[in-house]
Amino acid sequence: MGRLYSKTMVTDLIEIRRLGEKKRAENESFRKHLKRHDFVERNLRHIAEEIEGQIDCTQCANCCRVATVRLLERDITKMAKSMRIPPQKFIQQYCDETPDEGYILKRTETGCTFLSGNLCSIYEDRPSMCHDFPHLVRGAGSIPSRMWEMIDRATYCPIVYNSLEAFKVETRFFEKSRQLK
Numbered sequence: 001m002g003r004l005y006s007k008t009m010v011t012d013l014i015e016i017r018r019l020g021e022k023k024r025a026e027n028e029s030f031r032k033h034l035k036r037h038d039f040v041e042r043n044l045r046h047i048a049e050e051i052e053g054q055i056d057c058t059q060c061a062n063c064c065r066v067a068t069v070r071l072l073e074r075d076i077t078k079m080a081k082s083m084r085i086p087p088q089k090f091i092q093q094y095c096d097e098t099p100d101e102g103y104i105l106k107r108t109e110t111g112c113t114f115l116s117g118n119l120c121s122i123y124e125d126r127p128s129m130c131h132d133f134p135h136l137v138r139g140a141g142s143i144p145s146r147m148w149e150m151i152d153r154a155t156y157c158p159i160v161y162n163s164l165e166a167f168k169v170e171t172r173f174f175e176k177s178r179q180l181k
Protein backbone atom coordinates (compact mmCIF):
# COMPACT_ATOMS: atom_id res chain seq x y z
CA MET A 1 0.00 0.00 0.00
CA GLY A 2 2.84 2.39 0.93
CA ARG A 3 4.42 2.26 -2.51
CA LEU A 4 1.10 3.16 -4.09
CA TYR A 5 1.01 6.52 -2.29
CA SER A 6 4.71 7.29 -2.61
CA LYS A 7 4.35 7.57 -6.42
CA THR A 8 1.91 10.45 -6.18
CA MET A 9 3.00 11.98 -2.88
CA VAL A 10 3.72 15.72 -2.83
CA THR A 11 6.28 16.80 -0.20
CA ASP A 12 7.68 20.06 -1.59
CA LEU A 13 6.40 22.73 0.81
CA ILE A 14 6.00 25.43 -1.85
CA GLU A 15 3.92 23.03 -3.92
CA ILE A 16 1.90 22.01 -0.86
CA ARG A 17 1.12 25.67 -0.19
CA ARG A 18 0.10 26.26 -3.81
CA LEU A 19 -2.05 23.13 -4.10
CA GLY A 20 -3.56 23.44 -0.62
CA GLU A 21 -4.66 27.02 -1.35
CA LYS A 22 -5.95 26.08 -4.80
CA LYS A 23 -8.00 23.23 -3.33
CA ARG A 24 -9.53 25.12 -0.40
CA ALA A 25 -13.02 25.14 -1.95
CA GLU A 26 -12.71 21.50 -3.04
CA ASN A 27 -11.55 20.50 0.43
CA GLU A 28 -14.49 22.33 1.96
CA SER A 29 -16.83 20.30 -0.31
CA PHE A 30 -14.94 17.18 0.72
CA ARG A 31 -15.47 18.02 4.40
CA LYS A 32 -19.23 18.13 3.73
CA HIS A 33 -19.02 14.93 1.68
CA LEU A 34 -17.47 13.11 4.67
CA LYS A 35 -20.26 14.35 6.93
CA ARG A 36 -22.99 13.25 4.51
CA HIS A 37 -21.77 9.77 3.59
CA ASP A 38 -20.97 6.61 5.49
CA PHE A 39 -17.42 5.35 5.27
CA VAL A 40 -15.11 3.17 7.32
CA GLU A 41 -13.21 5.46 9.68
CA ARG A 42 -10.65 2.72 10.32
CA ASN A 43 -9.68 2.73 6.62
CA LEU A 44 -9.08 6.47 6.63
CA ARG A 45 -6.91 6.25 9.71
CA HIS A 46 -4.99 3.42 8.11
CA ILE A 47 -4.37 5.51 4.98
CA ALA A 48 -3.19 8.46 7.09
CA GLU A 49 -0.90 6.11 9.02
CA GLU A 50 0.62 4.82 5.78
CA ILE A 51 1.24 8.35 4.55
CA GLU A 52 2.60 9.53 7.90
CA GLY A 53 5.02 6.59 7.83
CA GLN A 54 6.42 7.75 4.50
CA ILE A 55 7.03 11.38 5.44
CA ASP A 56 10.04 12.40 7.47
CA CYS A 57 8.87 15.18 9.79
CA THR A 58 12.47 16.06 10.69
CA GLN A 59 12.98 17.14 7.06
CA CYS A 60 9.88 19.33 7.19
CA ALA A 61 9.09 20.90 10.60
CA ASN A 62 6.65 23.20 8.82
CA CYS A 63 3.97 22.90 11.51
CA CYS A 64 6.51 24.14 14.09
CA ARG A 65 7.08 27.19 11.87
CA VAL A 66 3.46 27.87 10.99
CA ALA A 67 1.00 26.58 13.58
CA THR A 68 0.03 28.05 16.93
CA VAL A 69 0.53 25.60 19.81
CA ARG A 70 -2.32 25.68 22.32
CA LEU A 71 -1.34 24.45 25.76
CA LEU A 72 -3.23 22.41 28.32
CA GLU A 73 -2.48 22.82 32.01
CA ARG A 74 -0.86 19.39 32.05
CA ASP A 75 1.46 20.42 29.17
CA ILE A 76 2.67 23.41 31.17
CA THR A 77 3.18 21.27 34.28
CA LYS A 78 5.13 18.65 32.34
CA MET A 79 7.40 21.10 30.49
CA ALA A 80 8.06 23.18 33.62
CA LYS A 81 8.95 20.00 35.53
CA SER A 82 11.39 18.86 32.85
CA MET A 83 13.06 22.28 32.96
CA ARG A 84 13.01 22.26 36.77
CA ILE A 85 11.27 25.60 37.01
CA PRO A 86 7.89 26.50 38.56
CA PRO A 87 4.93 26.48 36.13
CA GLN A 88 4.45 30.23 36.65
CA LYS A 89 8.01 30.90 35.53
CA PHE A 90 7.52 28.67 32.50
CA ILE A 91 4.43 30.69 31.59
CA GLN A 92 6.33 33.99 31.95
CA GLN A 93 9.26 32.85 29.83
CA TYR A 94 7.70 30.65 27.17
CA CYS A 95 3.98 31.42 26.85
CA ASP A 96 1.68 34.11 25.52
CA GLU A 97 -1.90 34.38 26.71
CA THR A 98 -4.57 34.90 24.05
CA PRO A 99 -8.27 35.72 24.50
CA ASP A 100 -9.42 32.90 22.20
CA GLU A 101 -6.89 30.13 22.73
CA GLY A 102 -5.64 30.66 26.29
CA TYR A 103 -1.94 29.94 26.76
CA ILE A 104 0.07 29.31 23.59
CA LEU A 105 3.79 28.77 23.09
CA LYS A 106 5.74 31.92 22.30
CA ARG A 107 6.96 32.29 18.74
CA THR A 108 10.08 33.79 17.21
CA GLU A 109 10.56 35.00 13.64
CA THR A 110 11.27 31.42 12.59
CA GLY A 111 8.42 29.71 14.43
CA CYS A 112 7.97 28.02 17.80
CA THR A 113 10.33 29.15 20.53
CA PHE A 114 11.50 25.54 20.99
CA LEU A 115 12.33 24.90 17.34
CA SER A 116 16.04 24.41 16.78
CA GLY A 117 16.84 24.02 13.10
CA ASN A 118 14.30 21.42 12.06
CA LEU A 119 14.14 19.75 15.47
CA CYS A 120 12.15 20.22 18.65
CA SER A 121 14.43 20.97 21.59
CA ILE A 122 11.85 19.62 24.07
CA TYR A 123 10.72 16.67 21.95
CA GLU A 124 10.20 14.16 24.81
CA ASP A 125 8.10 16.68 26.73
CA ARG A 126 6.39 18.45 23.83
CA PRO A 127 2.75 19.54 24.30
CA SER A 128 -0.03 17.08 23.53
CA MET A 129 -1.08 19.18 20.53
CA CYS A 130 2.38 18.62 19.00
CA HIS A 131 2.39 14.94 19.97
CA ASP A 132 -0.91 14.31 18.17
CA PHE A 133 -0.28 16.63 15.22
CA PRO A 134 -1.58 16.68 12.49
CA HIS A 135 -4.50 14.95 14.27
CA LEU A 136 -5.39 12.50 11.52
CA VAL A 137 -3.96 9.32 13.03
CA ARG A 138 -4.10 10.49 16.66
CA GLY A 139 -6.62 12.78 18.35
CA ALA A 140 -10.04 12.75 19.95
CA GLY A 141 -13.26 12.31 17.96
CA SER A 142 -13.85 11.11 14.42
CA ILE A 143 -11.95 12.33 11.35
CA PRO A 144 -15.03 14.23 10.00
CA SER A 145 -15.33 16.07 13.31
CA ARG A 146 -11.74 17.26 12.90
CA MET A 147 -12.00 18.07 9.19
CA TRP A 148 -12.70 21.79 9.66
CA GLU A 149 -9.07 22.22 10.79
CA MET A 150 -7.69 20.11 7.94
CA ILE A 151 -8.52 22.57 5.16
CA ASP A 152 -6.00 25.02 6.54
CA ARG A 153 -3.49 22.31 7.49
CA ALA A 154 -3.56 20.99 3.93
CA THR A 155 -1.85 24.26 2.90
CA TYR A 156 1.24 23.59 5.00
CA CYS A 157 1.37 19.95 6.14
CA PRO A 158 2.33 17.28 3.59
CA ILE A 159 0.74 14.53 5.72
CA VAL A 160 -2.61 16.31 5.68
CA TYR A 161 -2.49 17.34 2.02
CA ASN A 162 -1.63 13.83 0.80
CA SER A 163 -4.06 12.13 3.20
CA LEU A 164 -6.98 14.26 2.01
CA GLU A 165 -6.15 13.42 -1.60
CA ALA A 166 -6.06 9.70 -0.75
CA PHE A 167 -9.27 9.96 1.32
CA LYS A 168 -11.03 11.48 -1.71
CA VAL A 169 -10.21 8.38 -3.75
CA GLU A 170 -11.10 6.00 -0.90
CA THR A 171 -14.53 7.61 -0.33
CA ARG A 172 -15.26 8.06 -4.07
CA PHE A 173 -15.60 11.79 -3.58
CA PHE A 174 -15.10 12.73 -7.25
CA GLU A 175 -17.57 10.11 -8.55
CA LYS A 176 -20.24 11.10 -6.05
CA SER A 177 -19.73 14.82 -6.76
CA ARG A 178 -20.18 14.17 -10.49
CA GLN A 179 -23.41 12.25 -9.81
CA LEU A 180 -24.85 15.30 -8.03
CA LYS A 181 -24.28 17.55 -11.08
Ligand code: SF4
Pocket residue numbers: 063064069105112113114115116119120121122123126127130
Ligand atom coordinates in the same frame (compact mmCIF):
# COMPACT_ATOMS: atom_id res chain seq x y z
S1 SF4 B 1 7.03 22.39 21.00
FE1 SF4 B 1 8.40 21.30 19.63
S2 SF4 B 1 7.03 20.04 18.34
FE2 SF4 B 1 5.80 21.64 19.29
S3 SF4 B 1 5.76 23.33 17.80
FE3 SF4 B 1 7.43 23.72 19.23
S4 SF4 B 1 9.24 22.86 18.25
FE4 SF4 B 1 7.45 21.97 17.24
Ligand code: SF4
Pocket residue numbers: 055056057058060061062063064133134156157158159160
Ligand atom coordinates in the same frame (compact mmCIF):
# COMPACT_ATOMS: atom_id res chain seq x y z
S1 SF4 C 1 3.31 17.01 10.87
FE1 SF4 C 1 3.14 17.81 8.78
S2 SF4 C 1 3.89 19.93 8.82
FE2 SF4 C 1 4.55 18.89 10.72
S3 SF4 C 1 6.60 18.19 10.26
FE3 SF4 C 1 5.22 16.49 9.83
S4 SF4 C 1 4.71 16.68 7.66
FE4 SF4 C 1 5.62 18.62 8.30
